[in-house]
Amino acid sequence: MAVLVTGANGFIAKYIVNDLLNEGYDVIGVVRSQAKADLLIKQFGGNPHLVMEVVNDITLLDAFDSVFQKHAKEIEIILHCASPLPSEGNDYEKTHVLPAVNGTVSVLEAAKKYAAQTVKRVVITSSVAAVMDPAKHDGSTFILDENHWCPLTLADAHGNSHTAYMVSKTKAERAAWEFLEANRKEVRFELATLLPVYVFGPQLFKEDAVGGLNYSNGQIQSVLCSSPGGELEDNTFKNFVDVRDVARSHLLAFQKAGAAGKRLLLCKSLYSAQDLANILNERFPQLKGKIAEGPNPGKYDVNSVVTQHFRAEEILGLKYKTLEESVYETVSQALEVGLRT
Known part of the structure; x- marks a missing residue:
């Protein structure tokens, strides 16, 4: 097949x-x-x-x-x-x-x-x-x-x-x-x-991250390439899902009989630019003092992010990656290819 x-x-x-x-x-x-x-x-x-x-x-x-x-x-x-x-x-x-x-x-x-x-x-x-x-x-x-x-x-x-x-x-x-x-x-x-929804996560092949991140990940890049004291471009709440979960969903959508005839939203949780800034400042000490902290700086609290449940989780049996995991791995790859140098 x-x-x-x-x-x-x-x-x-x-x-x-x-x-x-x-x-x-x-x-x-x-x-x-x-x-x-x-x-x-x-x-x-x-x-x-x-x-x-x-x-x-x-x-x-x-x-x-x-x-x-x-x-x-x-x-x-x-x-x-x-x-x-x-x-x-x-x-x-x-x-x-x-x-x-x-x-x-x-x-x-x-x-x-x-x-x-x-x-x-x-x-x-x-x-x-x-x-x-x-x-x-x-x-x-x-x-x-x-x-x-x-x-x-x-x-x-x-x-x-x-x-x-x-x-x-x-x-x-x-x-x-x-x-x-x-x-x-x-x-x-x-x-x-x-x-x-907005799809975050590292590129499958590191070379694809050279020179800049893709459309959705551009929100992470905006924070990564910000300046101390700078304002966050957009601090409204949006929805996120990791690229690897989206990819996996495509296989499950043809492997699972129950997916036939369905529209399935793929969404892990809400987030804001402040959440992204908090994750970067908390998880990457080398960036502390070099990027924006946002209007409400503080330790990233996974419990503060509202999770919405859609039928994809039940029908496909998904277990989504967290925002912190996805952002951390995206930024780690971006730094590795010199995106902020």
């Missing part, structure tokens, strides 16, 4: 590939360039159970046809991780929505055309963004609910790439559920979507 992983060079996806290989699966990774494919092959030591394929443009509705024409008889599981993160530019339809929506539909269309009866489960990496409603978000009082859908449209973006990202993730996930409903009689596979 082979598992197809799209966007295989991503922060989360590399951990997914690693977990799959460690459990003995054959992996077909899809990336957007030969250079990225070559790097992954190198990073995974030329593992014979990892095969790479290149799909240059996932906005094409037949983008994945060539992959399935070649591997349809092998693929039983699809883990669709490819999707754009918030980026610069004003053409959000082109930079956000089309890659997210068409990338999702194209992989499902290819499965329908070439592997309708052999693909058993499709797991899509959605986002908490697909359930959020900024109009109702009020710090720690907002309760996330897997039954909610983000109501925003591109008309609400007004030059805000994060809003465009929220719209793209919502549209892409809706497109997946709508595809399955429309094609239920023609395909065998079940669908599960995973909706992680």
